[in-house]
Amino acid sequence: MSDKKTEPRKEMAKKEKYAEVAYYPGCALEGSGHAYNRSTKALGSALGLKIKEVENWNCCGAMEVKNIDPKIQTYLSSRVMSIAANKMKMDVVMVPCNGCYHNLKKAEYDLANDEKTVEVVGRLSNKAGHETYQAGQVETIHALDWVKETIGEEGLKERVKNSLKGIKIANYYGCMYTRPRHIFPEKDAGPGSESTSKPHFMDDLLEAAGAENVDFPLKTACCGGAHTLSDSDTSTLLVSNILQTAEDAGAEVIATECPTCHSGLEMHQIRAEKVLGIKTNVKIIYFTQLLGMAIGLKPKKVGLHENISNSFDFVKKKGLV
Amino acid sequence: MRSGHSNSVADIGLRLDELIAKPPAAADAAELLTLGEEILEHWVVAKGNEPTQEQREGFRLLALHRQGADKDPSFNACRETCRELAYHYNLLTQQADHPDTEQRARMMGWVARHLHLFISGKMEVQQLGDFCCASRPLREKVDEEMTAQ
Numbered sequence: 250m251s252d253k254k255t256e257p258r259k260e261m262a263k264k265e266k267y268a269e270v271a272y273y274p275g276c277a278l279e280g281s282g283h284a285y286n287r288s289t290k291a292l293g294s295a296l297g298l299k300i301k302e303v304e305n306w307n308c309c310g311a312m313e314v315k316n317i318d319p320k321i322q323t324y325l326s327s328r329v330m331s332i333a334a335n336k337m338k339m340d341v342v343m344v345p346c347n348g349c350y351h352n353l354k355k356a357e358y359d360l361a362n363d364e365k366t367v368e369v370v371g372r373l374s375n376k377a378g379h380e381t382y383q384a385g386q387v388e389t390i391h392a393l394d395w396v397k398e399t400i401g402e403e404g405l406k407e408r409v410k411n412s413l414k415g416i417k418i419a420n421y422y423g424c425m426y427t428r429p430r431h432i433f434p435e436k437d438a439g440p441g442s443e444s445t446s447k448p449h450f451m452d453d454l455l456e457a458a459g460a461e462n463v464d465f466p467l468k469t470a471c472c473g474g475a476h477t478l479s480d481s482d483t484s485t486l487l488v489s490n491i492l493q494t495a496e497d498a499g500a501e502v503i504a505t506e507c508p509t510c511h512s513g514l515e516m517h518q519i520r521a522e523k524v525l526g527i528k529t530n531v532k533i534i535y536f537t538q539l540l541g542m543a544i545g546l547k548p549k550k551v552g553l554h555e556n557i558s559n560s561f562d563f564v565k566k567k568g569l570v
Numbered sequence: 571m572r573s574g575h576s577n578s579v580a581d582i583g584l585r586l587d588e589l590i591a592k593p594p595a596a597a598d599a600a601e602l603l604t605l606g607e608e609i610l611e612h613w614v615v616a617k618g619n620e621p622t623q624e625q626r627e628g629f630r631l632l633a634l635h636r637q638g639a640d641k642d643p644s645f646n647a648c649r650e651t652c653r654e655l656a657y658h659y660n661l662l663t664q665q666a667d668h669p670d671t672e673q674r675a676r677m678m679g680w681v682a683r684h685l686h687l688f689i690s691g692k693m694e695v696q697q698l699g700d701f702c703c704a705s706r707p708l709r710e711k712v713d714e715e716m717t718a719q
Contacts, residue, residue: 424647446650466654466677470684471647473691483691490687494680498673 263398270341270395271333271387272300275349275508276308282346282508284552288537289345289392291550295541296400296408300343303333309352312475323366324373326356330389331374331382345392345537347425347507351432353389358432360384391426392537393450393506394443402457410545411569412459418539419465419500419531420451421491423510427469451506451536458543463498467491473517474509485524488517492529501563502532504539511535515557532560542569579690582609586683594675599662602682603631606655609686610634616693617642629656648688654681 278286293300306329308314310322330353333339344350359366361384374381390398400408427436427445436443443450448469452462472491473484492514495503505511514533521527534556541551548554548564564570577585582605589598607630611621614637626632635652639645658678662671 424650428646428649429643446653464673464677466658466681467651467684469650471651471688473688475644483687483694486687487684487691490680490684494677494684497676497680 266388267298267341267343267390267395267399269299269301269339270343270390271337271339272302273306273309273329273333273342273344273349273353274302275306275344275346276311277346277348277508277512281512284555285345285508285511285535285537287550287552287555288535288541291546291552292396292537292541292544295544295546296396296404298395298399301337301339303329303342304336305332309349311348311352315352320366320369321373322352323356323359324370326352327360327370327382328374328377328379329353330356330387331380334382334386335380340387342387342389343392343395344389345506346509347391347423348509350389350391351425351428354432356382357384357389391506393454396454396540397450402453405454405457405540405544408544409458411543413455413539413543413567413569414459414461416460416502416539416567417463417500418455418460418502418504419463419495419498420448420455420468420536421465421472421495421503421505421510421514422448422451422468423474423505423507424469424471425507451504455504455536455539458540460504460539463495463500465495465498465500467494472510472513474513481520482524484513485517485520488514489521489525489527489529492518492521492531493527496529496531500531502534502539504534504536506536512557518558532563533558534560577605577608579609579612579686579693582612583683583686583690586679586686590676590679590683594672594679596662596666596671596675598675599659599678602678603629603655603659606652606682606685607631607634609689610638610652613638613645613689613693627656629659631656645692648685651681651685651688655685 274286290300307325309329310325314325315322330342333342342353344353360370360382371381427433427448430445433445436445456462470491471487473487503514505514511533518529538551538553542548542564548561548570553560553564586605589602610631611634614621614634619637622633622637624633626636631652635649655678658674658681661674662678
């Protein structure tokens with residue numbers, strides 16, 4: 250009985266808590282993933298959600314720093330959270346990029362569980378002249394959590410103007426969104442929570458907007474993003490396998506929620522045709538672009554022109570313009 | 571190779587290409603699972619270990635993945651791919667008459683191929699495996715032994 254009484258309150262608390270968030274776009278969203286940046290902001294604004302970009306933010310440490318010194322990467326991520334918590338007085342940091350999301354969550358976990366990390370981050374924060382981030386000061390969420398928990402499926406259904414009906418979608422989450430499981434304690438937490446083995450938040454949202462999701466077994470498979478520069482051929486093979494699988498599953502679109510995966514899929518789709526002679530026609534579109542167009546935003550408003558691949562004819566044909 | 575597997579990494583890739591090119595069938599499930607185990611064995615052997623014969627959740631494939639990810643968390647990027655392979659094996663063997671069987675078999679082929687591409691690519695980047703005649707740990711061990719003599 251008590252669970253039934255507290256559950257709606259919890260949902261309401263999240264809905265209110267996430268309605269105004271600190272926004273950490275990360276480096277990729279200022280470059281190759283700018284369409285994701287534009288569409289996230291446009292979607293949030295159209296849905297009545299408020300974002301405040303983290304002031305003077307820095308790189309999360311990504312892969313490059315982490316490979317050399319993981320604790321420096323932790324410090325870099327902690328600085329972003331420190332600004333949000335201590336300077337901007339925000340409770341939630343919303344992150345669209347899987348790499349940044351993973352790194353901020355990992356920093357949070359390490360600061361809560363590893364004394365050496367606390368010591369290094371404290372020392373570097375003092376040296377840099379800002380308040381040290383303390384574990385638990387902010388909650389880091391993904392853009393998927395943001396839309397799912399504030400607007401949800403029912404809210405989206407009410408706002409849909411251009412239904413995604415008739416569009417078959419393979420939802421591709423990439424391998425960083427749920428890995429490693431221990432840094433995402435809110436996932437696999439019972440009904441309504443996200444799953445680390447079969448994530449479904451993007452599926453739920455796009456289905457609410459009318460899309461037909463296909464059974465896609467590679468939704469968390471590696472796209473070879475980390476190999477892109479060191480071994481392009483491996484990345485091209487992995488991506489072409491994902492694209493072919495999606496097409497064979499019946500998908501017309503691969504929906505993405507990570508700038509690295511997205512640009513990798515787009516670039517290696519072209520390279521696969523040139524180098525391997527494997528041509529695929531599946532469109533690669535951010536979930537924020539799809540949801541934005543579904544609620545009536547124009548393609549340019551969600552940055553469709555900033556994607557590498559051209560989806561204009563497709564969205565026009567599907568009635569999204 | 572200590573594991574005793576007969577197919578090279580390249581052979582596994584070629585066989586997967588053949589299976590994907592032909593009409594998919596539930597009967598392919600066992601071979602696809604075995605090919606998945608073999609590619610994982612290559613990874614384990616290349617890291618200088620003896621492939622486990624144990625099972626996890628009823629699958630040697632999952633035990634091999636766990637062994638392969640030991641002290642190498644980045645290898646967990648293929649964890650769900652392994653689990654999808656096991657899941658499709660269950661679908662195909664336990665519901666062989668299901669109307670989606672052909673599609674499920676087709677998907678299992680792609681999943682197995684993804685596992686192969688991921689591991690073979692990772693081995694190449696790390697200079698493990700038979701891309702350079704012998705795996706690095708084994709080659710280094712031989713070098714050490716020869717130096718000692």
